[in-house]
Amino acid sequence: MFKRFAWIGAGAAALAPAGSGPALAAQPLPWQISFQPAASPVMEQIQWFHDFLFWIIVAIALFVLALMCYCAVKFNEKSNPTPSPTTHNTTLEVLWTAIPILILVAISVPSFRLLYFMDRTDKPEMTLKAVSHQWYWSYHYPDHGNLNFTSNMIQAEDLKPGQPRLLAVDNEVVLPVETNIRVLTTSEDVIHNWAVPAFGLKVETVPGRTNESWVRITKEGTYYGQCSELCGLNHGFMPIQVRAVSKQAFAQWTEEAKKKFAANLEPESVRVAQAR
Ligand SMILES: [Cu+2]
Numbered sequence: 001m002f003k004r005f006a007w008i009g010a011g012a013a014a015l016a017p018a019g020s021g022p023a024l025a026a027q028p029l030p031w032q033i034s035f036q037p038a039a040s041p042v043m044e045q046i047q048w049f050h051d052f053l054f055w056i057i058v059a060i061a062l063f064v065l066a067l068m069c070y071c072a073v074k075f076n077e078k079s080n081p082t083p084s085p086t087t088h089n090t091t092l093e094v095l096w097t098a099i100p101i102l103i104l105v106a107i108s109v110p111s112f113r114l115l116y117f118m119d120r121t122d123k124p125e126m127t128l129k130a131v132s133h134q135w136y137w138s139y140h141y142p143d144h145g146n147l148n149f150t151s152n153m154i155q156a157e158d159l160k161p162g163q164p165r166l167l168a169v170d171n172e173v174v175l176p177v178e179t180n181i182r183v184l185t186t187s188e189d190v191i192h193n194w195a196v197p198a199f200g201l202k203v204e205t206v207p208g209r210t211n212e213s214w215v216r217i218t219k220e221g222t223y224y225g226q227c228s229e230l231c232g233l234n235h236g237f238m239p240i241q242v243r244a245v246s247k248q249a250f251a252q253w254t255e256e257a258k259k260k261f262a263a264n265l266e267p268e269s270v271r272v273a274q275a276r
Helices: 002-015 041-074 090-119 247-260 268-275
Strands: 126-133 136-141 147-151 173-176 181-187 192-196 201-205 211-215 221-227 240-245
Touching: 041 090, 090 211, 126 173, 126 192, 126 201, 147 247, 173 247, 181 192, 181 201, 192 240, 201 211, 240 247
Parallel strands: 126 181, 173 240
Antiparallel strands: 126 136, 136 147, 181 211, 192 201, 192 221, 221 240
């Protein structure tokens, strides 16, 4: 059911006039009422779990509504002028204790399975480190010659056609598809949160601490996210933009990026020494 709404969103994006942005951009859309299309196994499972819970909630709500209607009709003063003095019914009491427990157990099994699945990947093929600052991000690729750069939001007046307001950045994160990517996050100042809805990722970035998660992007495209922890004045203006490309295109990009951000490649200690 919810996937259908996501498709409506994706359809609307595809129907947008040419030149208005990448077709596979995963971002919030007008009138969107459900998730962005999943672009990672974690998000696929989150959506499955959401739908699973939804139908359990619908069943419980309908059952309670039916009980209430039944009582209102059957036991109102007119149709039941002399109420029964019964105060206990052992069978009923056992049932209304045991059945909710069984429902909670049925929910907990996939819930824990998903929690552990989201936690970390066994076989990371590369690492991306996202560091938060008030109010921008910096990204580090420790497996690619310490490639690193900062990523700032593009101000509304500087947007080019197709760039979404409050979401587009100057230097996007580029990642390969079909690769197990370990995501490490930390912060330079206060607590922020690196969140990309299409990946099912929402990781706190805490000063003095490194948090870990992972992503395996299944589709090429551009994905947007935002800082999801109230972090101060410009909290709403430090978006995240990820471009997922093929492995070959990623290898090519790292070579170009190493040239573009050559000044950042040396370890910080060397840079500090040179500046003196
Ligand atoms: Cu923030």
